[in-house]
Structures are given as C-alpha cells and as structure tokens.
Amino acid sequence: MSNVKEDIEYLIKLVNKDLLIKEKRDILHRNPVKIKEIDEKILELEDKLNEKEESFKKIEKEERHLDSVIKSENDKIKKKKIEENNIKTNAAYRAWEHEMQYLAAKIETHEERMLGVLEMIDKENLELSRFSDEVKVKKDKLMLQKIELEKNIEKSRAELDIIEDEKLRILPHLSKKISREYQRILAAKHDAARANTYGDVCQGCFSRIPPQKAHEVRKNNEIIxxxxxxxxxxYFQENKKAESYE
Ligand SMILES: [Zn+2]
Structure with missing residues (x-):
C-alpha cells in the first residue's frame, strides 16, 4: 500500500472520530440548554399551582370570616329575644321588633353570601385538585426528560474522552508531511482538518467541488x-447508525 493510500485510510478514520466528537460536543452544548428550559417549565407550573392555592385559601378565609359573623349575629338575636319579656310599653316593643327585623335581615344577607362562597369552594376545590394532578403528571414527565438529558451528558462526556484518546492514537500513523498539513489546517480552521465529501460537496465548508475533482476524491488515492x-x-460513507441522545 502506498503512503498516500495509508494516509487517506487514517484520515478517514480521523474524520469519523471528528464526526463523533462533534456529535458528543453538540450534546454537551445542547443538553444543558434543554435542562434549563425544563427547569423553567417546572417553575412556571409550580408558580401557577401556588397562585391557584393562594386564591383558594382566600375563599376559605372568607368562609371562616362569614361563619364567625353569622354566629355573632345569631348570638345578638338570642340575647335580644331574652329582652322581650321585660318590654313594658308598645313603643318599646315596636323598637325591639324593629331591631329584631334588622338583625334577621343582616343574617339573611350574610347567609346568602355564604351560600355563594360554599358553592365557589366546591367548584374551586375540584378545579384545584384537577390542576394539581395535571401539574404532577407534567412535572413527572419533565423530570424524566431531565434525568435522561443529564444521563446523556455524563455518557457523552465519558465517550468524548475515549474518542479523543482514540484520535490521538491515530495521529502518529500519518506520514510526517500529511501530519504537518493536518496540524496547519486544524490550527487555521479549529475543526476537522479533513472533510468528507457528499456528492460534490465539501462537508467542511459546504462548497461545491468541480465534478472532475470530486471524481478524483472518490478514488481516495491522492491528497486533494x-x-x-x-x-x-x-471520501467515505458516513456511518448513520450513530445513537441518538435526545
Ligand atoms: Zn471546503
């Protein structure tokens, strides 16, 4: 095998490692962003639930308030009722009767309001428990997604170490000339110093390669x-069986 053919063979191995490295780095870059989005969604759900719980507590507070108001008004009526036996004049009786009617009307108003509040409590309670269940299901699902993303970060980090190590082991196999060329391009481009071609397109810069040149590249027997x-x-067929980490 000529040196050139050997170089190209190792270059192809390097390109494959670079593709994997890019894939892992993308995951390491993308997953934390996704995790942040999930955290935000969870906070948003918790805020909404808190808001609903707070408004429910307000209605319950009003119920307790109305309850104590109605009790104290009933007490007043009971006391007033005892006074009845001590009334001496018709005028005093009319005044007493007037006062009794006034107290009864007040209680009636509060009791009507109480009915409305109790209805609201039933309705809101049902809605709150439904919403709370919904939040729990959504949160559980988001937490699972988050765990999966975190696992993939750990996995990709470990795999990246291995792939980068494998890449370092391939490099010494290149001829000195190609190795120098590789280091030079890598320093300039900060990414793959070699590019695969798909059809007639350089996968490094996505420029179209003249057909004759692309034809020569596909032979893999000279440095182009x-x-x-x-x-x-x-030129090589990319392995598309790469696992998905999303
Ligand atoms: Zn290019």
Missing part, C-alpha cells in the same frame, strides 16, 4: 484539498 477552505478531501 478543497480549493475553497483548504481542507483535505477524502
């Missing part, structure tokens, strides 16, 4: 660089 980005072009 992309005239637009300077990356070394090699």
């Amino acid at each position: 660089t992309c005239e637009f980005c300077g990356r070394i072009l090699v």
Whole structure:
C-alpha cells in the first residue's frame, strides 16, 4: 500500500472520530440548554399551582370570616329575644321588633353570601385538585426528560474522552508531511482538518467541488484539498447508525 493510500485510510478514520466528537460536543452544548428550559417549565407550573392555592385559601378565609359573623349575629338575636319579656310599653316593643327585623335581615344577607362562597369552594376545590394532578403528571414527565438529558451528558462526556484518546492514537500513523498539513489546517480552521465529501460537496465548508475533482476524491488515492477552505478531501460513507441522545 502506498503512503498516500495509508494516509487517506487514517484520515478517514480521523474524520469519523471528528464526526463523533462533534456529535458528543453538540450534546454537551445542547443538553444543558434543554435542562434549563425544563427547569423553567417546572417553575412556571409550580408558580401557577401556588397562585391557584393562594386564591383558594382566600375563599376559605372568607368562609371562616362569614361563619364567625353569622354566629355573632345569631348570638345578638338570642340575647335580644331574652329582652322581650321585660318590654313594658308598645313603643318599646315596636323598637325591639324593629331591631329584631334588622338583625334577621343582616343574617339573611350574610347567609346568602355564604351560600355563594360554599358553592365557589366546591367548584374551586375540584378545579384545584384537577390542576394539581395535571401539574404532577407534567412535572413527572419533565423530570424524566431531565434525568435522561443529564444521563446523556455524563455518557457523552465519558465517550468524548475515549474518542479523543482514540484520535490521538491515530495521529502518529500519518506520514510526517500529511501530519504537518493536518496540524496547519486544524490550527487555521479549529475543526476537522479533513472533510468528507457528499456528492460534490465539501462537508467542511459546504462548497461545491468541480465534478472532475470530486471524481478524483472518490478514488481516495491522492491528497486533494478543497480549493475553497483548504481542507483535505477524502471520501467515505458516513456511518448513520450513530445513537441518538435526545
Ligand atoms: Zn471546503
């Protein structure tokens, strides 16, 4: 096997490692953003639930208030009723009767309000428990997604270490000339110093390669660089079986 063919063979291995490295780095970059979004969604759900619970507590507070008002008014009526036996004049009796009617009307108003409040409590209680269940289901689902994303971060980090190590082991196999060329392009591009070609397109800069040149690249028997980005072009079928981490 010629040196060039060997170089290209190792370059292809490197491109494959670079593709995997990019995939893992994307996960390490993307998943924390997704986790943050999930945390925000969970907070939003908890806020909404708190809000509903607070408004329910207000109605319950009003119920307790009305209850004590009605009790104290009933007490007043009972006391007033005792006074009845001591009334001496018709005028005093009319005044007493008037007062009794006034107290009864007040109680009636409060009792009507109480009925409304009790109805509201039933309705809101049902709605609150339904919403609370809904929040729980949504939160559980989000938590599972979060755990999955966190697991994938850990997994990708470990895999990245391995792949980068494997890449370092491939590098010494390149001929000195190609290795120098590789280091030079890598320093300039900060990413893959080699690019695969798909059809007639450089996968490093996505420029179209002239058909004749693309044809030569596909033979993988000479070092050809992309005239637009300077990356070394090699040809291979990308392994699309890469696992999904999302
Ligand atoms: Zn290019």
